[in-house]
Amino acid sequence: xxxxxxxxxxxxxxxxxxxxxxxxxxxxxxxxxxxxxxxxxxxxxxxxxxxxxxxxxxxxxxxxxxxxxxxxxxxxxxxxxxxxxxxxxxxxxxxxxxxxxxxxxxxxxxxxxxxxxxxxxxxxxxxxxxxxxxxxxxxxxxxxxxxxxxxxxxxxxxxxxxxxxxxxxxxxxxxxxxxxxxxxxxxxxxxxxxxxxxxxxxxxxxxxxxxxxxxxxxxxxxxxxxxxxxxxxxxxxxxxxxxxxxxxxxxxxxxxxxxxxxxxxxxxxxxxxxxxxxxxxxxxxxxxxxxxxxxxxxxxxxxxxxxxxxxxxxxxxxxxxxxxxxxxxxxxxxxxxxxxxxxxxxxxxxxxxxxxxxxxxxxxxxxxxxxxxxxxxxxxxxxxxxxxxxxxxxxxxxxxxxxxxxxxxxxxxxxxxxxxxxxxxxxxxxxxxxxxxxxxxxxxxxxxxxxxxxxxxxxxxxxxxxxxxxxxxxxxxxxxxxxxxxxxxxxxxxxxxxxxxxxxxxxxxxxxxxxxxxxxxxxxxxxxxxxxxxxxxxxxxxxxxxxxxxxxx
Numbered sequence: 310x311x312x313x314x315x316x317x318x319x320x321x322x323x324x325x326x327x328x329x330x331x332x333x334x335x336x337x338x339x340x341x342x343x344x345x346x347x348x349x350x351x352x353x354x355x356x357x358x359x360x361x362x363x364x365x366x367x368x369x370x371x372x373x374x375x376x377x378x379x380x381x382x383x384x385x386x387x388x389x390x391x392x393x394x395x396x397x398x399x400x401x402x403x404x405x406x407x408x409x410x411x412x413x414x415x416x417x418x419x420x421x422x423x424x425x426x427x428x429x430x431x432x433x434x435x436x437x438x439x440x441x442x443x444x445x446x447x448x449x450x451x452x453x454x455x456x457x458x459x460x461x462x463x464x465x466x467x468x469x470x471x472x473x474x475x476x477x478x479x480x481x482x483x484x485x486x487x488x489x490x491x492x493x494x495x496x497x498x499x500x501x502x503x504x505x506x507x508x509x510x511x512x513x514x515x516x517x518x519x520x521x522x523x524x525x526x527x528x529x530x531x532x533x534x535x536x537x538x539x540x541x542x543x544x545x546x547x548x549x550x551x552x553x554x555x556x557x558x559x560x561x562x563x564x565x566x567x568x569x570x571x572x573x574x575x576x577x578x579x580x581x582x583x584x585x586x587x588x589x590x591x592x593x594x595x596x597x598x599x600x601x602x603x604x605x606x607x608x609x610x611x612x613x614x615x616x617x618x619x620x621x622x623x624x625x626x627x628x629x630x631x632x633x634x635x636x637x638x639x640x641x642x643x644x645x646x647x648x649x650x651x652x653x654x655x656x657x658x659x660x661x662x663x664x665x666x667x668x669x670x671x672x673x674x675x676x677x678x679x680x681x682x683x684x685x686x687x688x689x690x691x692x693x694x695x696x697x698x699x700x701x702x703x704x705x706x707x708x709x710x711x712x713x714x715x716x717x718x719x720x721x722x723x724x725x726x727x728x729x730x731x732x733x734x735x736x737x738x739x740x741x742x743x744x745x746x747x748x749x750x751x752x753x754x755x756x757x758x759x760x761x762x763x764x765x766x767x768x769x770x771x772x773x774x775x776x777x778x779x780x781x782x783x784x785x786x787x788x789x790x791x792x793x794x795x796x797x798x799x800x801x802x803x804x805x806x807x808x809x810x811x812x813x814x815x816x817x818x819x820x821x822x823x824x825x826x827x828x829x830x831x832x833x834x835x836x837x838x839x840x841x842x843x844x845x846x847x848x849x850x851x852x853x854x855x856x857x858x859x860x861x862x
Contacts, residue, residue, distance in 0.1 A: 336413065339406070339409060339410050339413065340409075340410055340412075340413030340414045340417075341410075341414065342414055344410050345407065345410040345411055345414050348403060348406050348407040348410055349407060349503075351403050351407075352400075352403050352404060352407055355394070355399070355400050355403055356394065356395075356400075358391045358394050359394035359395060362375070362386060362391045362392060362394070363375050363392070364392060364393060364394065364395075365392050365393050365539075365541070366393060366395075366396075366519055366541040369521065369538075369539040370639065372392050395514070396514075404507070404510070404511075407507065408504075408507050408511075411500060411503060411504045411507065412504065414500070415497065415500050415501060415504060418497060418500075419497060422493055422494070422497060425490070425493075426490065429469075429471045429485075430468075430469050430470065430471045430485045430486060430487035430795065431471075431485060431487070431795070432471065432473060432483070432485055433473065433483035433484075433485050433797040433798075433799050433815075434797070434815075437797055437799055437813045437814075437815035438813070438815070440797075440815035440816060440817055441816070441817060441818070441825070442815060442816040442817075442825055442826050442829040443813070443814070443815040443816075443829075444813070444814050444815075444829065444830075444833050445811065445812065445813045445814075446811075446812055446837065446842045447803060447809060447810070447811050447812070447842060448809060448810050448811075448812055448840045448841060448842055449809045449841070450809070450810055450840050450841075451809075451810060452481040452482070452800045452801070452802050452810040454810075454840070455800045455810045455812055455840045456472070456474070456481065456482050456484065456800045458836065458839040458840050459484045459798040459800065459812075459836060459840075460472055460484050462798075462832060462835055462836055462839070463484055463486040463796065463798070463832075466486070466488070466832070467488065468486030468487060468488045468796065469486065469487050469488065469490075470484060470485070470486055471484070471485040471486075472484050472485075473485070481799075481800045481801045481802050481810065482799075482800055483797060483798065483799040483800065484797070484798045485795070485796075485797050486795065486796045486797070486798075487793075487794075487795045487796075488793070488794060488795075488796075489791055489792050489793030489794055490793065491787050491791045492787060492788055492791040492792065492793045493788075493793070494784075494787065495783070495784040495785070495786065495787025495788040495789075495791060496784065496787075496788040497784070498780055498781075498783065498784030498787065499780075499781050499784030499785050499788060500784075501780070501784075502777045502778070502779075502780035502781035502784055503777075503781060505773060505774075505776070505777035505780070506774055506777045506778065506781070508770070508773065509770035509771075509773040509774035509777060510770070510774075512769060512770035512773065513543070513768040513769070513770045513771075513774075514543055514544065515543050515544050515545045515546075516543050516545055516546060516769050516770075517543045517546070517766070517767055517768040517769065517770070518540070518541065518542045518543055518546050518551070518765075518766070518767050519540075519541045519764065519765070519766045519767075520537040520538075520539060520540040520541065520764070520765050520766075521537065521538055521539045521613070521762060521763065521764050521765075522536055522537050522538050522762070522763050522765065523538055523614075523616075523637050523760050523761075523762050523763075524558045524760060524761055524762075524763060525558065525618045525635045525637060525758050525759075525760040526558055526559070526560055526561060526618075526635075526758045526759055526760065527557075527558065527559075527758070528557070528558060529555060529556065529557040529558075530555055530556055530557075530558075530763070531553075531554075531555040531588070532551050532552055532553060532554050532555060532606065532608070532765065533551065534551065537765075538714075552606035552607055552608065552767075553587055553588050553606075554584065554585060554586050554587065554605045554606035554608070555584070555585055555588065556582040556583060556584035556585070556595075556603075556605070556610070557582060557583050557584075558580060558581075558582050558760075558761055559581045559582060559583060559594075560580075560581050560759075561578075561579070561580050561581075561615060561759040561760070561761045562577070562578075562579050562580075562581075563575060563577065563578050563579075563615055563688075563689075563759070564576050564577040564689075565687070565688050565689055567687075572687070573643055573644050573687055573688050574643075575688070578598065578599050578612060578615060579596055579597065579598045579612070580596070580597045580598075580612050580761045580763075581594065581595075581596050581597075582594070582595055582596075582597060582603070583595075584603060584605050586605060586606055597610060597611075597612045597763075598612060599612055607767055607769070608765050608766060608767040609765075609766050609767075610763050610764070610765050611763065611764040611765075611766065612761060612762075612763060613762050613763065613764045614640075614761070614762030615640075615645075615759065615760070615761055615762065616637060616638060616639060616640050616645060616647055616759070616760050616762070617637075617638055617645065617647060617672055617674060617690065617693070617757060617758070617759055617760070618635035618636055618637040618638065618757070618758045618759065618760045619635065619636055619638065619649075619672055619693075619695050619754060619756075619757055619758075620634065620635045620636075620754075620755045620756040620757060620758055621633070621634075621636060621651060621668075621695075621752055621753060621754055621755060622752070622753045622755055623651065623653045623656070623666060623668075623750065623751070623752050624750050624751050624752075624753075625653075625656035625657045625658070625664075625666070625749075625750045626656070626657055626658040626659035626660070626661075626664075626748050626749050626750050627657050627659065627661060629657070631653045631655055631656040631657075631666070631750070632651070632652075632653040632655075632656075633755075635758045635760075636649055636650070636651045637649060637715070637760045638671075638672040639715050642685075643688065644674070644675070644684070644685040644686060644687060644688050645674050645685060645688040646671065646672075646673060646683075646684060646685040647671065647672040647673075648669075648670070648671060648672075648715075649669075649670070649672060649715060650667065650668060650669045650714075650715060650716060650717040651667070651668040651669075651697075651752070652665075652666075652667055652704055652706075652714075652717065653665060653666040653667070653668075654704055654706055656750060658701075658748075658749060659747070659748040659749065664701055664702075664749075665701065665702060665703060665704045665706075665722075666699065666700070666701055666745075666749070666750065667699070667700040667701070667702075667704055667717045667719070667722055668697045668698065668699050668700070668717075668752060669697070669698055669700070669717045669719075670695065670696045670697035670698055670734070671683055671695075671696045672693070672694075672695050672696075673685040673693065673694045673695075673696070674687065674688055674689060674690045674691065674692075674693055675687035675688075675689065675690070675691040675692050675693075676692050676693070676694035676736075683696055683736075690757055692738075693738065693739065693757055694736050694737065694738055695736070695737045695738075695754050696734065696735070696736045696737070697734065697735060697737065697743060697752065698724065698725075698732055698733065698734040699724070699725040699733050699734075699743070699745055699752070700717070700719055700722040700723065700724050700725065701722060701723060701725060701749060702721050702722030702723050703721035703722065704717075704718065704721075704722070705718045705720070705721055725745055725746050725749065726746065727746060728746070733745060733746055737752075737754040738754065739754055739755070739756055739757060740753075740754065740755075741753070741754050742754075792818055792824065792825075793818075793819065794816060794817065794818040794819075794825055794828070795816065795817045795818075796814070796815070796816045796828070796829070796832060797813075797814070797815050797816075798812065798813070798814050798832075798836070799812070799813040799815075800812055801813075810840075812836065812840060814829060814832060814833050814836065815829070816828060816829040
C-alpha cells in the first residue's frame with residue numbers, strides 16, 4: 310500500500326457500470342430471494358400500526374375518539390397515515406416492491422424448474438465410493454441381467470431414470486435415479502400462493518368496499534351510499550355500482566353476565582332480519598350472530614355493535630309534534646353508558662316563529678347516581694334513564710358543512726335556562742315529560758328500542774385469498790417434508806476369470822438426512838435378493854476404499 314496520490318492516467322480498478330448495467334444490477338437485487346424476504350418482513354412490520362391505531366375504515370368512532378383524546382398526537386398520526394395504514398403511500402410502496410420482487414423472483418425459478426423436469430437425471434459419478442452412502446458386492450449374474458434388475462428396482466420406487474451402458478460390447482453400465490422434485494414444486498407453490506395473496510389484496514383494495522350502518526329495530530337498510538354512516542369504497546368502486554339488496558331489522562337480542570368478575574360481559578348477541586336480494590324481491594328471514602355473517606348480493610353483513618335508541622316525541626311552542634321517533638345513542642363504556650342528541654329542525658316557538666331545538670345528554674340502561682355523577686352499572690335495560698339538556702337556535706344544518714348526526718353543534722345555539730338561571734336539564738324515565746321554559750315546547754320519553762351496528766363488506770377476491778392460503782400451506786408442507794435425493798447403481802463385469810458382475814449402490818441427499826442411509830440399505834437388500842452375492846454369507850462392506858484412504862497419513 311502507498312500513500313502517494315493516485316495517477317489519474319492509471320486504468321480504473323474495475324469496469325464502470327453504464328446506465329444499462331445499473332438497471333440490470335438494480336433488477337437483480339430487487340428480484341433476489343433475500344430482498345423478497347426483507348420486503349415481506351417490512352410489510353409485516355408496516356401492518357402493526359393498523360392493529361394498534363384505530364382505523365377510519367373499520368373503526369370510525371374509535372378513531373374519532375382517539376383524535377379527541379390525543380389532540381397533540383393525532384395530527385402527527387394523520388400526516389403519517391396511521392389512521393388509514395393500508396391506504397397510505399408508504400404501505401403501498403412496500404407492497405408494490407414486494408409484488409415486483411416476488412414476480413421477478415418466481416418467474417425465472419419456474420422456468421428453471423421446467424427445464425429441470427425435462428432434463429435427465431445426472432450421470433453416475435466416476436467414484437461412487439466417495440458418496441455419503443455406498444455399498445458394493447459381487448454377483449454371479451451377468452452385467453446385462455444385473456443392469457436390468459437395477460433398472461426395474463428404481464422404476465418400482467418411482468425414480469426418474471437414466472440408463473447408461475458401458476463398453477463396446479454393452480456389458481455393464483449404470484442406472485441413475487432422482488426423486489423429490491415436489492420439494493422444489495412445493496417451494497414454488499408457496500411463493501406463487503404468496504403472490505396470489507398480494508393479487509387478492511390488490512383486487513380487494515380496488516374493487517371491494519366496506520361500510521357501517523346503524524339500524525334501529527323496525528327500520529330498514531338499503532345498500533345505497535346514502536344509507537351508510539361510514540363508507541369506504543375501493544379505488545374503482547362508485548356508489549352506483551352497489552348491489553341493490555336490503556334488509557329490515559326485526560329485533561335484536563342480547564344477554565350479559567349478571568354476576569361475578571365478568572359482570573356485564575356479553576354472552577349472546579343476535580339480530581333477526583328479513584332480507585331481500587333485490588328491491589321488491591322476495592324476503593327471507595336470517596339470523597345474524599357475532600362471527601356468523603349474512604351473505605347477500607356478493608357481500609357479507611357482520612353484526613359488530615349494539616346500543617339503545619330512546620323513543621321520544623318533541624312538541625314545539627304551538628303544541629304540534631315537531632319530531633317523533635327513536636334517537637340512537639352511542640355507547641361509551643362496557644356498561645353501555647351512551648351519549649346522543651335529538652335534533653328538531655322544524656319547530657315553532659309559542660308566537661309561531663320558526664326555530665330549531667336541540668337536545669343532548671346521556672342514556673343509562675341501568676342508572677346509578679353517585680357523587681361522581683351519572684353512570685350505568687349493567688348493560689341491560691333494567692332501569693333506563695334519559696338525562697337531557699335543551700338548546701334553541703340554529704342547528705347549522707344549512708351551512709353546507711357536513712356534521713355528525715350523533716353530535717350537536719351548539720356554537721349558534723343558546724341553552725335553555727330555568728328561572729333560577731340553572732341549565733334546563735332533566736332525568737327522564739319511560740313515560741316522563743320534560744317541559745321547556747317560556748312555553749318553548751316539551752319532550753316526552755315514550756319508550757326504548759335497540760339498534761344494531763352492521764358492517765357490510767364486499768371483497769371479490771375472498772375466494773382467491775382462500776385458495777392461495779390453502780396452496781401456501783400445501784406448498785410449505787411439501788418443501789419441508791419432501792427430500793430430493795439421487796441414487797446410482799453401477800454394474801461392472803467381474804474382475805475374475807469367471808463370469809459375474811460387480812455392483813455398486815450409492816446415494817446423495819443434500820440434507821444429509823438419516824432416511825437416505827435406510828433407503829440405500831433397502832435398495833441394496835432388494836437388489837441382493839434379485840442379484841445375489843457371489844458369497845451369500847459374506848457381509849457387505851460400506852465405503853471401504855474411502856475409509857482406508859482417510860486412515861492413511
